[in-house]
Amino acid sequence: MKTILISGVSKGIGSFIATHLLNKGHTIIGMGRSNNEELNKNDNFHFYECDLLNSQVVTDVSKQIGKKHSVDMFFHNAMYTPKHKPFLRYTDEDMIKAYTVCSASALTIIKNIISPMRKNKFGRILFTGSLIQHTGSVGQLAYLTAKSSLDGLTKGLALELASSGVTCNLLMLGPVETDKLKDNLSEEAYEKVKSSIPTGEFVSQTHVAEMIEFFLSEASTPINGVSLPVGNGSQLRSFK
C-alpha cells in the first residue's frame, strides 16, 4: 500500500480519486483550503489545511507533511482559473494566481516531500494538465498558460530525478464527467461538448483513478517526462 499526497480534495476529481484510492487501502494525505467530511471519516485520510496562493503557508505545510509522512506519490490536482474573458481583460494578478496554484506551489511541495522518494528509490509525481494546452482555447489565457508551464516542469523534473527512481508525468485531461461539468453547462452545451469528443463520451473519473493506480505500479516505471493526452481522442482533429 502506498501513501499519496493529493492537492485539492474538497470536491471534484481530487475528492473522487482520494475516495477511490482509500477504498483500495492506500493512505491519502489531502492538502487544500477546505477539507472533505466524507474523506475525513476514514482513518487512512489525513488533511492539512493549506491555501496554495500563500507561498509561506505552502512551504510550512509541505515541510510538516514531509517530516511526518513518507509520500510515494504526489498528485497535483488543485487549480485556479479566473472567469473566462478576452485577453485584453486579463491582469497580471490573474496570470500570477493561476500560475501560483497550478504550477509554482507544486514545485515548493515537491522540494519538501521528495527526500523519502529518493531514499526509497521509488516515487511518482503526477500533474493534472488540460487538453487545452495542446489545442489552445479562447478566453482562458491564465489557466492555459499556467497549465502549459507544467509541461516544462514535467520534463525538467523527470530528467533531474531520472536516476533516483522517481518519475514525473502530466495527464492532459479532456472534459471529465464531474458534477461541476453538468452544473456549469446547459443541457444543450453539455450535449454539444459531448458530441465533439471523437468517442462521444466524456472521460470518466473512474478511468482517471485507475490510471493513477497504474502510475503507482512498477509497470509505469519506463513512462517518464511524458505529457499524456487523456481525452478519448479529443486531441485529434479530422480534416474532411
Ligand SMILES: NC(=O)c1ccc[n+]([C@@H]2O[C@H](COP(=O)([O-])OP(=O)(O)OC[C@H]3O[C@@H](n4cnc5c(N)ncnc54)[C@H](OP(=O)(O)O)[C@@H]3O)[C@@H](O)[C@H]2O)c1
Ligand atoms: N473537470 C474537468 O473536466 C477537467 C478537465 C481538464 C483538466 N482538469 C483538471 O483537473 C483538476 C481537477 O479539476 P476539477 O474539475 O475537479 O476542479 P474543482 O472541482 O474546481 O476542484 C479544484 C480543487 O482545487 C482546490 N483549490 C482551488 N484553489 C485552491 C487554493 N488556492 N489552495 C488550495 N486548494 C485549492 C479546490 O478546493 P476549495 O474547496 O478550496 O476551492 C478543489 O478541491 C484541475 O487541475 C483541473 O485543471 C479538469
